[in-house]
Each structure stands twice: as C-alpha cells, then as structure tokens.
Amino acid sequence: NAGVTQTPKFQVLKTGQSMTLQCAQDMNHEYMSWYRQDPGMGLRLIHYSVGAGITDQGEVPNGYNVSRSTTEDFPLRLLSAAPSQTSVYFCAISAARGEWYEQYFGPGTRLTVT
Amino acid sequence: GESVGLHLPTLSVQEGDNSIINCAYSNSASDYFIWYKQESGKGPQFIIDIRSNMDKRQGQRVTVLLNKTVKHLSLQIAATQPGDSAVYFCAENIGDDKIIFGKGTRLHILP
Numbered sequence: 001n002a003g004v005t006q007t008p009k010f011q012v013l014k015t016g017q018s019m020t021l022q023c024a025q026d027m028n029h030e031y032m033s034w035y036r037q038d039p040g041m042g043l044r045l046i047h048y049s050v051g052a053g054i055t056d057q058g059e060v061p062n063g064y065n066v067s068r069s070t071t072e073d074f075p076l077r078l079l080s081a082a083p084s085q086t087s088v089y090f091c092a093i094s095a096a097r098g099e100w101y102e103q104y105f106g107p108g109t110r111l112t113v114t
Numbered sequence: 115g116e117s118v119g120l121h122l123p124t125l126s127v128q129e130g131d132n133s134i135i136n137c138a139y140s141n142s143a144s145d146y147f148i149w150y151k152q153e154s155g156k157g158p159q160f161i162i163d164i165r166s167n168m169d170k171r172q173g174q175r176v177t178v179l180l181n182k183t184v185k186h187l188s189l190q191i192a193a194t195q196p197g198d199s200a201v202y203f204c205a206e207n208i209g210d211d212k213i214i215f216g217k218g219t220r221l222h223i224l225p
Contacts, residue, residue, distance in 0.1 A: 031211055040122060042203055042215040043158065050211050059214065090157050094213075099165065103148070105157030 003027040004106035006091050012112045013081040021076040021109050023091030029102070031094040032074040033058070034066065036087040037108075043090060049074055081113045122201060124220040133191040135219045137204030142185060146207035149178060149189045151200045152218070158203060161189070191221075199223045 007022045023032065033048035035058075045058030049068040063085060065077040078085060088110050094103040127133045139147065145166040150158035164171045164178045164187075171178050177190040187204050201218040208214050 033213070035215070042218050045212065045214060048212065056210070056212070058212065100163060101146070103160045105159070108157050
C-alpha cells in the first residue's frame with residue numbers, strides 16, 4: 001500500500017445519501033483507478049484515469065462519478081447510495097517503467113449501504 | 115477479517131511443494147498480464163507481470179507462463195510457504211490501460 005492512501009477506512013450510509021471516497025498518492029504515478037470487490041468475486045473496474053484531466057469508464061461505472069484535477073488525487077463520488085453498492089473499494093496507481101508497470105493498491109474502504 | 119473469496123475455487127498444496135494457479139483470460143488483444151496476491155483484509159499486491167510477446171517470465175520463487183493460443187495464464191510458486199496462503203488473481207490489460215481482473219483462486223497451504 002506504499003504511497004496510496006484511502007479515506008475513510010469504513011463508512012455506513014443510508015440509501016439515497018451521497019459521499020466521496022478519497023484516494024491520494026505521493027508517487028507521481030500517472031494512472032489511477034477505482035475497483036470494487038464484493039464477497040466471492042474478483043475486483044471490478046469502476047473508473048480509471050491515465051492522467052490529470054482524463055477519466056474513463058470501467059466495467060461497472062453506473063452510480064459513480066470521478067474527476068482528476070490533480071495527479072495526486074482521484075476521488076470517487078457516490079451520487080445516491082444504494083444497497084447494491086455495499087462493497088470494499090480499492091484505489092490503485094500505476095506508472096510505466098520502460099516496457100513494464102509499477103503498481104500499488106490502497107488499503108481499501110469498506111462501505112455498507114443500509 | 116476480509117470476507118473476500120468466500121466462494122472462490124481453492125487449491126490446497128503441501129508446504130514445500132510447488133503450486134500452480136491457472137487463469138483463462140478473455141481478450142485475445144490483451145497485451146499485458148499481471149498476477150496479484152491478496153491477503154485477508156488487504157488490497158491486492160503485485161507479484162509478477164508478463165507481456166504478450168513473451169511465453170515465460172521468472173521472478174523470485176514465482177514463474178508466469180503465457181499460452182496465447184488457448185488464452186491461458188499460469189502462476190507457479192516454488193517451494194510453497196505458509197506465507198503464500200492468500201487469494202491470487204490474474205488481470206489483463208484489455209486496451210487503453212484498462213486492467214480487468216479475472217476470478218481468483220484461494221491457495222491453502224497444508225502443514
């Protein structure tokens with residue numbers, strides 16, 4: 001989890017509430033992404049960004065918004081929380097190193113929507 | 115602890131033996147593949163990666179094999195240790211730096 005911080009660690013929301021999950025990095029990596037992980041499943045890509053000012057949708061973008069105004073931060077916004085969004089959310093960063101990539105994941109945010 | 119991986123396939127291996135974890139990927143245009151290890155309550159941790167122009171890549175105690183003909187990836191762990199117990203995921207870059215995860219496999223080490 002070196003260099004990637006996520007806040008909060010835990011959050012409980014009521015259906016319909018909105019909130020922002022924060023992801024920050026201090027490694028100057030260009031690429032940042034958000035995944036969700038449900039029990040018994042792998043990670044599914046929500047949104048990603050290849051640099052400041054650039055974002056794109058992943059596999060499961062509905063119900064989430066992102067922005068990338070700086071290299072360091074990539075917040076994930078839940079517009080109107082639903083119980084189906086109960087999950088663990090991971091932020092990841094990566095950067096090209098020659099023909100390879102250097103990648104790190106944050107510690108995760110566990111979100112429960114009631 | 116983390117409840118991830120409750121229903122994932124499980125591979126049980128005797129401590130000291132070699133482990134082979136398999137993964138089928140979906141996109142024939144994928145040019146980059148990664149293996150991750152995820153321990154309970156933690157985020158995925160990068161293990162090793164490979165490009166589509168390679169068949170094999172070795173790291174410390176780990177080897178990744180890529181068979182593009184059948185779209186198959188495997189992770190071999192030599193001399194498996196208790197600390198290797200985790201859920202392992204393969205992932206692929208399906209284009210435009212979009213990295214998609216496959217289904218995981220839980221590795222259980224027998225004493």
